[in-house]
Amino acid sequence: xxxxxxxxxxxxxxxxxxxxxxxxxxxxxxxxxxxxxxxxxxxxxxxxxxxxxxxxxxxxxxxxxxxxxxxxxxxxxxxxxxxxxxxxxxxxxxxxxxxxxxxxxxxxxxxxxxxxxxxxxxxxxxxxxxxxxxxxxxxxxxxxxxxxxxxxxxxxxxxxxxxxxxxxxxxxxxxxxxxxxxxxxxxxxxxxxxxxxxxxxxxxxxxxxxxxxxxxxxxxxxxxxxxxxxxxxxxxxxxxxxxxx
Numbered sequence: 001x002x003x004x005x006x007x008x009x010x011x012x013x014x015x016x017x018x019x020x021x022x023x024x025x026x027x028x029x030x031x032x033x034x035x036x037x038x039x040x041x042x043x044x045x046x047x048x049x050x051x052x053x054x055x056x057x058x059x060x061x062x063x064x065x066x067x068x069x070x071x072x073x074x075x076x077x078x079x080x081x082x083x084x085x086x087x088x089x090x091x092x093x094x095x096x097x098x099x100x101x102x103x104x105x106x107x108x109x110x111x112x113x114x115x116x117x118x119x120x121x122x123x124x125x126x127x128x129x130x131x132x133x134x135x136x137x138x139x140x141x142x143x144x145x146x147x148x149x150x151x152x153x154x155x156x157x158x159x160x161x162x163x164x165x166x167x168x169x170x171x172x173x174x175x176x177x178x179x180x181x182x183x184x185x186x187x188x189x190x191x192x193x194x195x196x197x198x199x200x201x202x203x204x205x206x207x208x209x210x211x212x213x214x215x216x217x218x219x220x221x222x223x224x225x226x227x228x229x230x231x232x233x234x235x236x237x238x239x240x241x242x243x244x245x
Contacts, residue, residue: 023191036131060145068095
């Protein structure tokens with residue numbers, strides 16, 4: 001282990017270890033991304049503070065949100081409420097991929113009515129001029145003052161892999177019904193693990209707070225000797241958008 005304040009590296013003994021590293025935003029190797037300082041991802045409170053700081057200090061007029069999922073639409077809503085002209089770029093044919101297209105089309109209509117520009121079936125090819133211009137795969141170019149990358153997450157599995165723990169095809173840490181990894185003294189929970197879909201029984205990555213909370217409670221019980229099983233994840237969720245009212 002490493003003390004982040006003193007940089008001291010030391011060993012720590014344990015009887016049971018619980019891994020809960022979460023998931024990290026997907027950041028593709030897009031041309032020009034590393035040179036831009038106005039492109040953000042959102043994972044935690046410090047990330048939120050960086051975005052708010054830029055808005056408060058530089059008063060951007062235009063913003064591009066890349067990705068039309070839960071985080072992307074919430075960011076579009078909050079940016080629009082700050083009076084910023086927002087464009088959402090989504091590679092798929094609809095926002096909110098889990099919805100049927102007929103339901104998503106209602107969101108498309110409302111976004112347009114509320115002044116949010118929506119570009120579907122197009123992806124980002126490159127960031128130019130330090131992120132002030134975004135070039136899409138179609139050739140379209142968008143001028144912007146800031147951009148939010150919200151195209152998905154992947155499990156934070158680096159420590160698990162280094163420790164020799166098994167991971168699934170999509171990188172999720174593999175656990176049994178008791179949330180133990182292939183090392184029975186190491187448990188894993190939350191967005192970093194591969195779960196069983198409660199409906200079809202298939203392996204799935206379902207990054208929701210409710211299941212993670214439940215897993216934490218089960219592991220706490222099991223560490224203290226109670227053999228409690230996690231029966232799987234039912235991936236239901238709610239997205240509230242005041243922008244659409």
